[in-house]
Amino acid sequence: MAGYLGGDRCPLRPILTGGPTAVKHVLTDHHHPSRPPPRRRSVPSLVILLSLLIPLLSPIQGQDPPRIVAISLEGLDRLAEAEVLARMKIQVGDLWEPAELDAEYQRLWTSGDFLFIEAPLVTEVPEGVRITIRLEEKRPVVEVVFDGLQGLSESTITDTLRTEEGELLDRQSLANDREEVRHQFLQLGYRFVEVDTEVSDVEGGKRVVFVIREGPQVRIGSVFFDGAESFTSDALLEQISSKPRTQFFGIPNDGNLIEERLENDVEMLKAFYVRKGHFDATISIDRILYSSELEHAEVVFSIEEGPRYSVRAIEFEIEGERVFSVERLTEEVGISPGDDWDGDLVDVATNALRRLYSERAYIEARIVPSVVYSLEGFDLVLRFSIVEGEKIHVDEIQIRGNAETRDRVIRRQLVFFPGDEFRSDRVQDSWSNLNRLQYFTAVGVSTEGGDSPQRRNVAVQVEEGSTGRALFGIGITTGRGIIGSFSIQKRNFDITDFPTSIGDLPDAFTGGGQTLVLEAQPGTEYSRYRFDFREPNFLESLMSLSIRGYKSAYIREDYIEERGASEIAVGRQFLFDYNLRTEISYRHEKVSVVDVTSTAPQIVADSEGTTKISAVELSASYDRRKFRQMIGAVDGWNARGGFEIAGGPLGEELDLYRGTLSLGLYRTVFVQGEDLRHIITFKNNFAWEETFGDSTFVPIFERFYLGGAGTLRGFRYRGVGPRENGRPIGGTKRHYGSLEYTWPLAENTIRGIIFTDFGNISEETTGFDLDLYRVSLGAGVQVNVPFFGQPLPISFTWAEAIQSQPDDVPQEFLFDIGWNF
Template sequence: MKAGSRFLNAVSAVALSAGVVASGAGVITLASVSVAEAAVIQKIDVRGAERVGAEAVRDNITIKPGKSFSPADIDNSVKQLYATGYFSDVHVTVSGSTLVIAVKENQLINAVVFNGNHKIKDDKLQGIVQTHAAGPYSESQIQADIKTIKDAYAAIGRNEVQVTTQTVQVAQGRVNVAFVINEGERTKIDKINFTGNQAYSSGRLASVISTKKTNFMSFLTRKDVYSPERQQADQDALRQFYYNHGYADFRIVSADATLNEQTNEYTLNFNVDEGPRYTYGDINVVSTVEGINADDLKSLVITHKGDVYSAKDIQASIENISKRVAAAGYPFAHITPRGNRDLAGHTIGIEYLVDQGERAYVERIEIRGNTRTRDYVIRREFDLNEGDAFNQEMITRAKRRLDALGYFTKVDITTAPGSAPDRVVVIVNVEDQPTGSFGIGAGYAVGNNGGLLLEASVEEKNFLGRGQYIRLAAGAGTQGSRTYNISFTEPYFLGYRLAAGFDIFRNQTSSDDNYDYSEEGFSLRVTAPITETLATTLRYNYKRLQYDGTGDWQNNLSAPYINLVENSPWVQSTVSQTFTYNTLDDQNLPREGIIAKFTHEYAGLGGDSDFYKLSGKARYYKMISDEADIIGSLTVGAGYVLPTNGKLNVFDQFTIGGREIRGFENAGIGPRSSHGDPLGGTTYFTASAEASMPMPGVPQDIGLRLAAFADAGTLYGNKADLFGDVLHDSSSIRASLGAGVIWSSPFGVIRVDYAVPVLKQDFDKTENFRFGIANQF
């Protein structure tokens, strides 16, 4: 009797506390009554769950028959049912020993459509909204999706977008949902202002940040889109720029963006404090790790007393020391740079301290945010795995590699404590970006063999999210020119850091109406990194060459070319190795660094060619004036080929001209036949000096630069069979002077050059004007 009384009292208390009122917005109000004892029910009665089913309701509550529960359990159960999104109203009561749950179901969505959208396609919007067909209709979710759509449009520069919804009843309990989008006009960037800068002009700083003022090409570049994330990235870019140019005290006082709602244009403001410029003071290395001699590490440091302070060089020195120490068997050693500022003399002495550091292991690497790129594509850029010793320098190196891939708009790597004090969780947050592109390229050369060439290409740098590169290109032009190319690269062949791939090509053209020339073939290649800046590539190359005479070719062609026509086709089968050294700070517009290539090639694996060929080219970039953004470059090149079995073919020898020494035609210098046909040479040398600067009076955002250059070189020597023809040959230096206009356009780097030969031979072929457009954008 007493037990029954206690149960009834408890049930009464629960009934009082279970009066639930649910608004359309899903807000729940519960009467709060303290319960001395928890209640127990024997049965759960579900009412109104016609589509969802009673069992699904029971599965989403915490109350179970035969187990005690409290008002808090009812509160949690009601919230949990609302969280499913299937109900617009939930009411819970207790009747005797039965818990009664009365629900009102949300309508089901029959279809979701988008109207008015042109800049963002349906499939993209379907992927970002949470409202989907066959799901429940939820007003709160609809509002969240509207915000998501607006954010997506803001990311492409359309802050004026308006989004509303329409619903249409199509059946009992089913509706169609339409998101109606008014995309509005693009939000532009009218001004980018810098204040407080003295060492560098506002135009120079504008070239450092990624956000640009709106101009006539902005609809292609999309660099005039404002976002808080991009502005933060611009601030980081400014800091790195100043830190790498000696301004260790640089700080951004403020950065803001103001939207003029009447014109729908932003004004960006950066207020900076540059501080003094520092040079390095005394440089030292100190080791507290037994077995590590600090003197042995000094040669790895690239910061030197008297040089301009650079945070980039300090980081590179830390990485060099870290690699050497880790290789010596001290994976936990930590390298810390300690600065000693001399404020009066504006110097900073650096002491690199090598100490034992804390023992920590990588518990796991978590990849987040990648919606397209596969996890393993990101993981393989790390030189450490789960269970390895944690090394901060390796983390920094992995971030640099991930940034360089071009797959992501942002890469953030952080750490979190693991399951034990000596365990670390590495968290990699990335954001995928489009990696496919359609390119249009063009070139024009004046001269007998010149003309216009147009090329269209499609490329994907992250094919199917696997990190693979594929490119298809086709071109056509005057003089009957046709080009076709297919390239594919797997950057991690067989799981190793080996970039393996192939190229398939076919090219054809005409020459002076005397013969048609075509070549087709393929190459197989594999590239292996030796260091972070040095790599080697092995290739097998197969080429089939066809010469076909046209018109009165037997009278108009020289004897060597008559032989080429009469004995076509020719086959060239070679193997080659190339070493590439690259320290450029920017692959598109380098300002500092070196890129150098050396190749040796052997022909004789079948086919008609037998030779050994050496060639190389190096280009050095250096800032002549940081303030005026004047970039200087020096280029040198050389090559030599010798036969390994008798004589060379004409097509085995080198040909150079306007590409190396402007002011001359392609293949415009070097040995020639009595008919003026280029025969090529066995030996060449080239050199070039150039300086470029922003075009005066034009905003640097446009990307126009002026260049002045001087080119020189020679090509001589012949070991091909001339069949009695006369040879014009001279090792005399050819040289030219000229000027050019460079435009970093969305289609690639457009360049127009005008050069005048100042040293030449009578039999050389000249060409003053050259125009070309790269095929990347």
């Protein structure tokens, strides 16, 4: 009779028995059934073995193979024999083929139900052959126990394990889980951890115990760099993650001694040295010294710096029209012969060259730096290979993604047009302008093929966000009592977009680029009602039109102030520079000061009654800021100056001059990953006013005040400046500013803030000596909360007044909701 060949999944001991011609074939090494199956035989060797042996073990040529008369499965407990037999492809009555039995054996293994399968026993009987297969089932895990677990929570470990209660016990999975547990402890600095497993039979299945001997958690006490001469230890520590634990709850450095970190740190140090010109440097971990309790370690890196290479010359290989002279390119690079090699400066120079070409419309210029080593010495040639390509012009401009916003609203923010040179600085300005609108959650600019190799179609892709808010609320505020609030604030408003049906109402009045604010705030001590409408391109021109009106009443401590005003403004943008805007506005206002108490300051008593104001303001602004989503201004500067005259030839009861000037500087100092920016902001605001004609004093309601959010943090609202009887009376000259640093804590959703605010307010210019200025230092976070599809910035800040005057009122904590409208 023919023999049987085992498959490549598991070594077999196929046995053929029966009759006087019984033969046994043992094809693999014997192994004990309680041990896991040996490693799989390789497929090529199995194929060769099959090709040699199957002909020898097959039925004799011309003789029909016997039939299978019985299949017996032994060792089953959890599974029923009939269930397993029903899964099998070979059945009683089939012709016996060794290859089919081998395939069946493989299927049983791959089912995952069995811990061990013996080689099938094939017995010859008069009617044919009887097949017997002995199996050992996998048993379910009834209980998983962690013995000695202290440094990690059980839930943290079990989340990553495959050995779970209710699952079948698999020895390979258990071995992997044992290594996973050990790995988790190693990642926390448990350098000497040992993990074993114990498996025992219990009622209903298996009990698995992970026996953990944690040992001490090893923290890095100090790090040394033997052989480091060119760089300080602090500079090298910045390159690695294995460093002593920081005091504030281990944030950001936990101080754990982890092998993977050390290996990565060696590579990071090598990269740093190469980047700084030490091309021959070698780095290794020299030694790790442990404390007697094994809880602290001293890590010593061995550094052989080698020589630092220098730049012998700078060369340019230029393919193209040579748009720039070598002198101009060298000036842009900013690296001189004799300088030490610095890869960071080379990256900066490469980007500067790309920007130089792209700002001249060579947007496809390829610039690649390379190094030419000298045969002798330690200097090299820095060579820039430049393929200039063609100057690209704008062909068509396509607007995409704007389901609601009119094309014209987007196009008027662009500062490039069909036929223009496609310059990167103009693209950046256009992108910034679109971000500034806050209509879109994403803005992208890309190019596609045009009518000729020198022309490109430009696609402006936008993703629209919600641009309207309807707010209802009620609150209690310090100094303003109980206030109710109802407001509708709509950017990208369109006064002509009437709804065609009730279903169209949510999308109506949208897409025209206008601004609308309707606000009602009734309260017990303070009430305000406001209307504001602005059309930035009136009648599709460069002119803007704004109409505003408000009415308010404020019950102050010594009097009641009631105001009502209307205002109209016309602005102008200029073709020669879209960043420049001018505006002229007219304001007519009626102010009443009533119910003045006997203890009120004299300036309040003098202001009692009704005053009408007629005023015109001329203003100009210049804005070179770059904007990003969620952050706001990230680079550039802006300035605004205004001069207002009230009364005089305009009539009414108050004759007043007023001048204002504001300046803002913004600078990105560092970028992490994808647009995660560290930004420094410096702002200053100046204001001055004085009366003329028949007016002899500036009334209480037109004076300047200082303190609180938006002016001087660390002090209460109106808590800085001249006071009478403990009441703020304001001033006629004011200066305040801030220096602020912000950085991302959780993407751009949460940003950290540190700042210093400064300012002063006075009646006279002599009150602006530096020792009279108020100064505060503070820190906080700004959270951009998604709100109706828009980021709603909420800031929490703490500030300490480090320079103040006796009558000032400090306020350390400030909560502020900033509406970027």
